[in-house]
Amino acid sequence: MCGIFFSLVPKSDPASNIDKDFSARYTVAGLQLEQALKCRGPDCDNAIVVDTKIEDNESHHLTLFSTVLSMRDPLTPQPLQSQDGGILQFNGELYDTVGRLEEYRLDLLGDDTACTNDTALLSQLFGRFGVLETIQSIRGEYAFVYYDVLSRCIWWARDCIGRRSLLVNRSRMDCMALSSLPPANPALRVDWQEVPAGEVYKLDLRTMDITAIPWSYDSCSPLKYPYAPICLDISVSQHSYDTLVTEFSSILLAAVRRRVLAMHHSRSKPDTYAILFSGGIDCTLIAYLTAVCLRDHNAHIDLLNVAFENPRINTGFNTPDRVLGRRSWQELTCLPEIQSCRCDFRFVEINVRYSQVLESKTSVQELMFPKCTVMDFSIALAFYFAARGVGTMFSCPLAAAAGDDAPAAEEEYSTPSRVLMSGLGADELFAGYTRHMTSFARGGYEVLANELALDFKRLHERNLGRDDRVGANWSKEFRYPYLDEEVVDFALRCPLDSKLRVVGGENGVREGKWLLRQFARHVGLRNVAEEKKRAIQFGARSAKMEPGQGKIKGTAKFV
Structure with a gap:
């Protein structure tokens, strides 16, 4: 960076x-x-x-x-x-x-x-x-x-x-x-x-x-996109879904490996890697694959989990993402494949008091510009403190689950990793948002395809620039395995019904990010595979923190 x-x-x-x-x-x-x-x-x-x-x-x-x-x-x-x-x-x-x-x-x-x-x-x-x-x-x-x-x-x-x-x-x-x-x-x-x-x-x-x-899809253009346009193929009978899951896992593993091997550490101490970790399926798969890449290394993998003291809700730091993060961490550590690795996971609880939010408000606003909405601020706030990487570190899931009185925790742990792995991009490429379900209900796969194409096209403007500016303030670099060109090419070529599937017949349950969920089930992360999408600002409770803000729309300009 x-x-x-x-x-x-x-x-x-x-x-x-x-x-x-x-x-x-x-x-x-x-x-x-x-x-x-x-x-x-x-x-x-x-x-x-x-x-x-x-x-x-x-x-x-x-x-x-x-x-x-x-x-x-x-x-x-x-x-x-x-x-x-x-x-x-x-x-x-x-x-x-x-x-x-x-x-x-x-x-x-x-x-x-x-x-x-x-x-x-x-x-x-x-x-x-x-x-x-x-x-x-x-x-x-x-x-x-x-x-x-x-x-x-x-x-x-x-x-x-x-x-x-x-x-x-x-x-x-x-x-x-x-x-x-x-x-x-x-x-x-x-x-x-x-x-x-x-x-x-x-x-x-x-x-x-x-x-x-x-950049263009035209073969005569001096700059040709390194990935295909979105596929409109929805014919179930033409696909082998087991083959798709296998291919996806291989391509995503290679993307994670490229980003892991491009980190260099001091040889005098174990390497430390870090992942922005809410406990959801996107980041949990990244954590799993990072451990697979490091199975023969004496390395630590820090799972950075952020939670906010939100006075409007007043439930302390026991946020949805904190509960889910601990649960997903425990499920990861119970996998036989992970237990045989030399590397280990450490859960870093980053608790942000409301007073810290007020102290950092101006700095976050400055960094996220030209983004200026209430929603942008709540997302930027979460990444700002998560990227800082300072919190309480736990090495045992049972100790973390015991709460504030748990032993074996270091009060002021700061991750030494300069690289933070992020799961950003999975929702936009594999239909993870509620609006994708809505688009599908409104007009089927054709409307869904248009929504997915729009989401991917505007990632640079809606998310990536803001997140880079906020996270890099702490001398940290975000890396995005799901936005690796090879992963993007695979995702855009994938049939739409491998992203959003109706499970259980015509009137069955709609399941977004189906490929990711099948991959998670395949490696044994069965609970993680069933988790629904929750935006970071709601999972960490960094949204609408001031009393009286409950009815303010996320698109409103931040004051």
Whole structure:
């Protein structure tokens, strides 16, 4: 996880006055972003300033400021400047899904370890193959800004799913700013908006024109989506569901393994991994597969479970997600396959008092911008404290179930893992929301398909940017196995009746996320397989916490 700030401003006559608040709107210092970006990347920070004189055209100043959260050796400072003068700011992880990265590394630098870092490799690839060809061939969760000095172009983008945050401000045609975070000052952030996923952007410094190159399903497009469009096939007789479940489990295991193996820890102590854990089916399957990946490792897997003291409900921290989390943790530990693993699960109860919510209210609002609704705040609040990872750690399910007086707990445990695995994406891809049931009831599988396509298409705008900004504040990086390109491709190709099925005849029970539930049943997680979807803000009780808020709609603007 890294922090990115980039600005482009005209180099003006010192005697002229372009704009009174010009400096504040286009410098990392003026926007007071430096410290916030260092929270995202505490290991290294650096700035490069470039003067772009192009023949008789007006010269511009480019300022590139980056912070780095180092995930593996060697630490590679950013911004990274290549031998040809190109400058790269990169935030994310690349995964060797299609076997191309290792091929590139060997072809570019042989056994030179300088190319083992994702940023260094991407810089080399941009210089050799160009931005579009490189982006088409890589897989991963990322956002980047790249100055191509040879073509005098600025490139920027989020990955085609949008799993990392990037914001843009172009309130003036002769200026532009990009940042992982919005300014804290409300007066300075009004012109900032999220960079849409699904497009790669190029600004030509010679003309100041911006070109958007879209990802497409068209085979002739320079950027072709690495996954298929949603399948409209609903013919039950054409499918072997046992085969589908087996294929799904294999693909999801590979996605988890890619994200687990990309973590590097100190060899002097057991490795620690962490999962955002409500106890629901999505995250419990991720926990199970993480243990499978680590079965021969002396590792700890922290299950981070957050609960809020909600004065409007006044039931303490015994929230639905706390009860479910403990139960699912116990079911996990009872599986024979898990009991034979060398790794172990630890349950981390993160209890958030109402006073802490009030203290953090402004910070969460600043981080989640441009999202601004009551629902966004309640979700962001849950991820903010869950990602912090500070709570009470239990190593035995029976001790946790005993409550506050249970022994064998460390009062102020803080997970050392810099990576948090998330189950986000399962509901959007496999029909996990109530509205999917409603869509199916209204118009069958055709209407359901349209709803699922819409949900996946807007993930970058509704969820991913906000969650990245909130979680990264604690120097933590979210990783999304369900949004792995291979998993997405499988999910979109799957027949619709493997996602939402009517069990027990035409008027039977409608079961969403059927494939996940069958997988859970297959590995022995039978109770987890029967759990219904509960949104995090209701499961953790971070929604509508103030007295009198009960009737406020989630879509209302947050005050």
